[in-house]
Amino acid sequence: MTQETNDALRLLLTRRSHPAISLEGPAPDEETLNTLLTAASRVPDHGKLxxxxxxxxxxxxxxxxxxRLLAIAEQKNGPLGDDLRKQELERFSRAPLVVAVISRAAVHPKIPVWEQELSAGAVCMNLLTAAHAAGFAAQWLTEWPAFDPDVANLFGMQEGERFAGFVYIGRPTVQPAERPRPELSEIASTWTGE
Ligand SMILES: Cc1cc2nc3c(=O)[nH]c(=O)nc-3n(C[C@H](O)[C@H](O)[C@H](O)COP(=O)(O)O)c2cc1C
Structure with a gap:
């Protein structure tokens, strides 16, 4: 393996999510953000849709x-206590930058919606990896706002659009402990056809 391959693999093997609340500024500058988004959008995309x-x-x-989130939450649930109010008010401020990845999957004569949705997942994953490669840390969250029609409205979502996730990006402040990963023997098998 070349040094470059080693570095790329090391990146993939060491990346892990950092809790959004632990992410600090400064946010990526404009040029870096453009690079991250360009890398994120470089995904397999059946039909180039x-x-x-x-x-x-x-x-x-x-x-x-x-x-606005707090107002939506209180409209649905009634007045919230201090802790929950704070949680909503600060939800998007946990990191210096939040990128909402929005799926625009739609019925198509040839390309299944499932494949389009998988492509949106790949975008989120590429964004996490690109952030890691650029020295940032990130977390992919959905939480309740990703599934709420009023939040969709707030962010100008069009008919049929859905949040694939909110990717929180910032500078790492802690190194989260590794979490258990699936045993390869439990998730990988070889089909022999015998
Ligand atoms: C589509 C999707 C949505 C997620 N939403 C949440 C969420 O709402 N809340 C949460 O605590 N973790 C959520 N996670 C999990 C975290 O992004 C992440 O997997 C976890 O922090 C461990 O990350 P790591 O394996 O990358 O280190 C979500 C993951 C995915 C793939």
Whole structure:
């Protein structure tokens, strides 16, 4: 293996998610963000449909999003206690940058919706890996806002669009302990046809 291959593999073998709450600024600058998004969008995409898009939430928009989330949550659940209010107000401010990956999968004569949705998942994964490669850390979260129609409305989602996830990106402040990974023997087998 070349040094380059080794480095790329090491990156994949060492990446892990960092809790959004542990991510600090500064956020990636504009040029770095463009590189991350370009890498993220370089995914297999049957039919070249680009059935996904990005929505960037950063700076003061994170607080504004939190205020709107709180209003939506209280409208559905009634007044929230102090801790839950704080949680909603600060949800998008946990990291300096949040990239919403939005799936635009739609019925197509040739390309199954499932394949389009898998492609959106690949975008999220590439974004995590690219962030790691650029010295940032990240976490892919959905949480309740990803499934709420009022939140979809708040972020200008079109009919049929869904959040594949919110990818929180920032500078790492802690090295999270490794978590158990599946045993290869339990998830990989060889079909011999015998
Ligand atoms: C589609 C998707 C949605 C997720 N949503 C959440 C979530 O809402 N809350 C949560 O704690 N973890 C969520 N996770 C898990 C974390 O992103 C992550 O898998 C976990 O922190 C361990 O990450 P690692 O194996 O990359 O280190 C989600 C993962 C995926 C793939």
């Amino acid at each position: 680009a059935p996904w898009r990005f929505l960037i939430i950063r700076g003061e928009a994170r607080q504004r999003a939190g205020e």
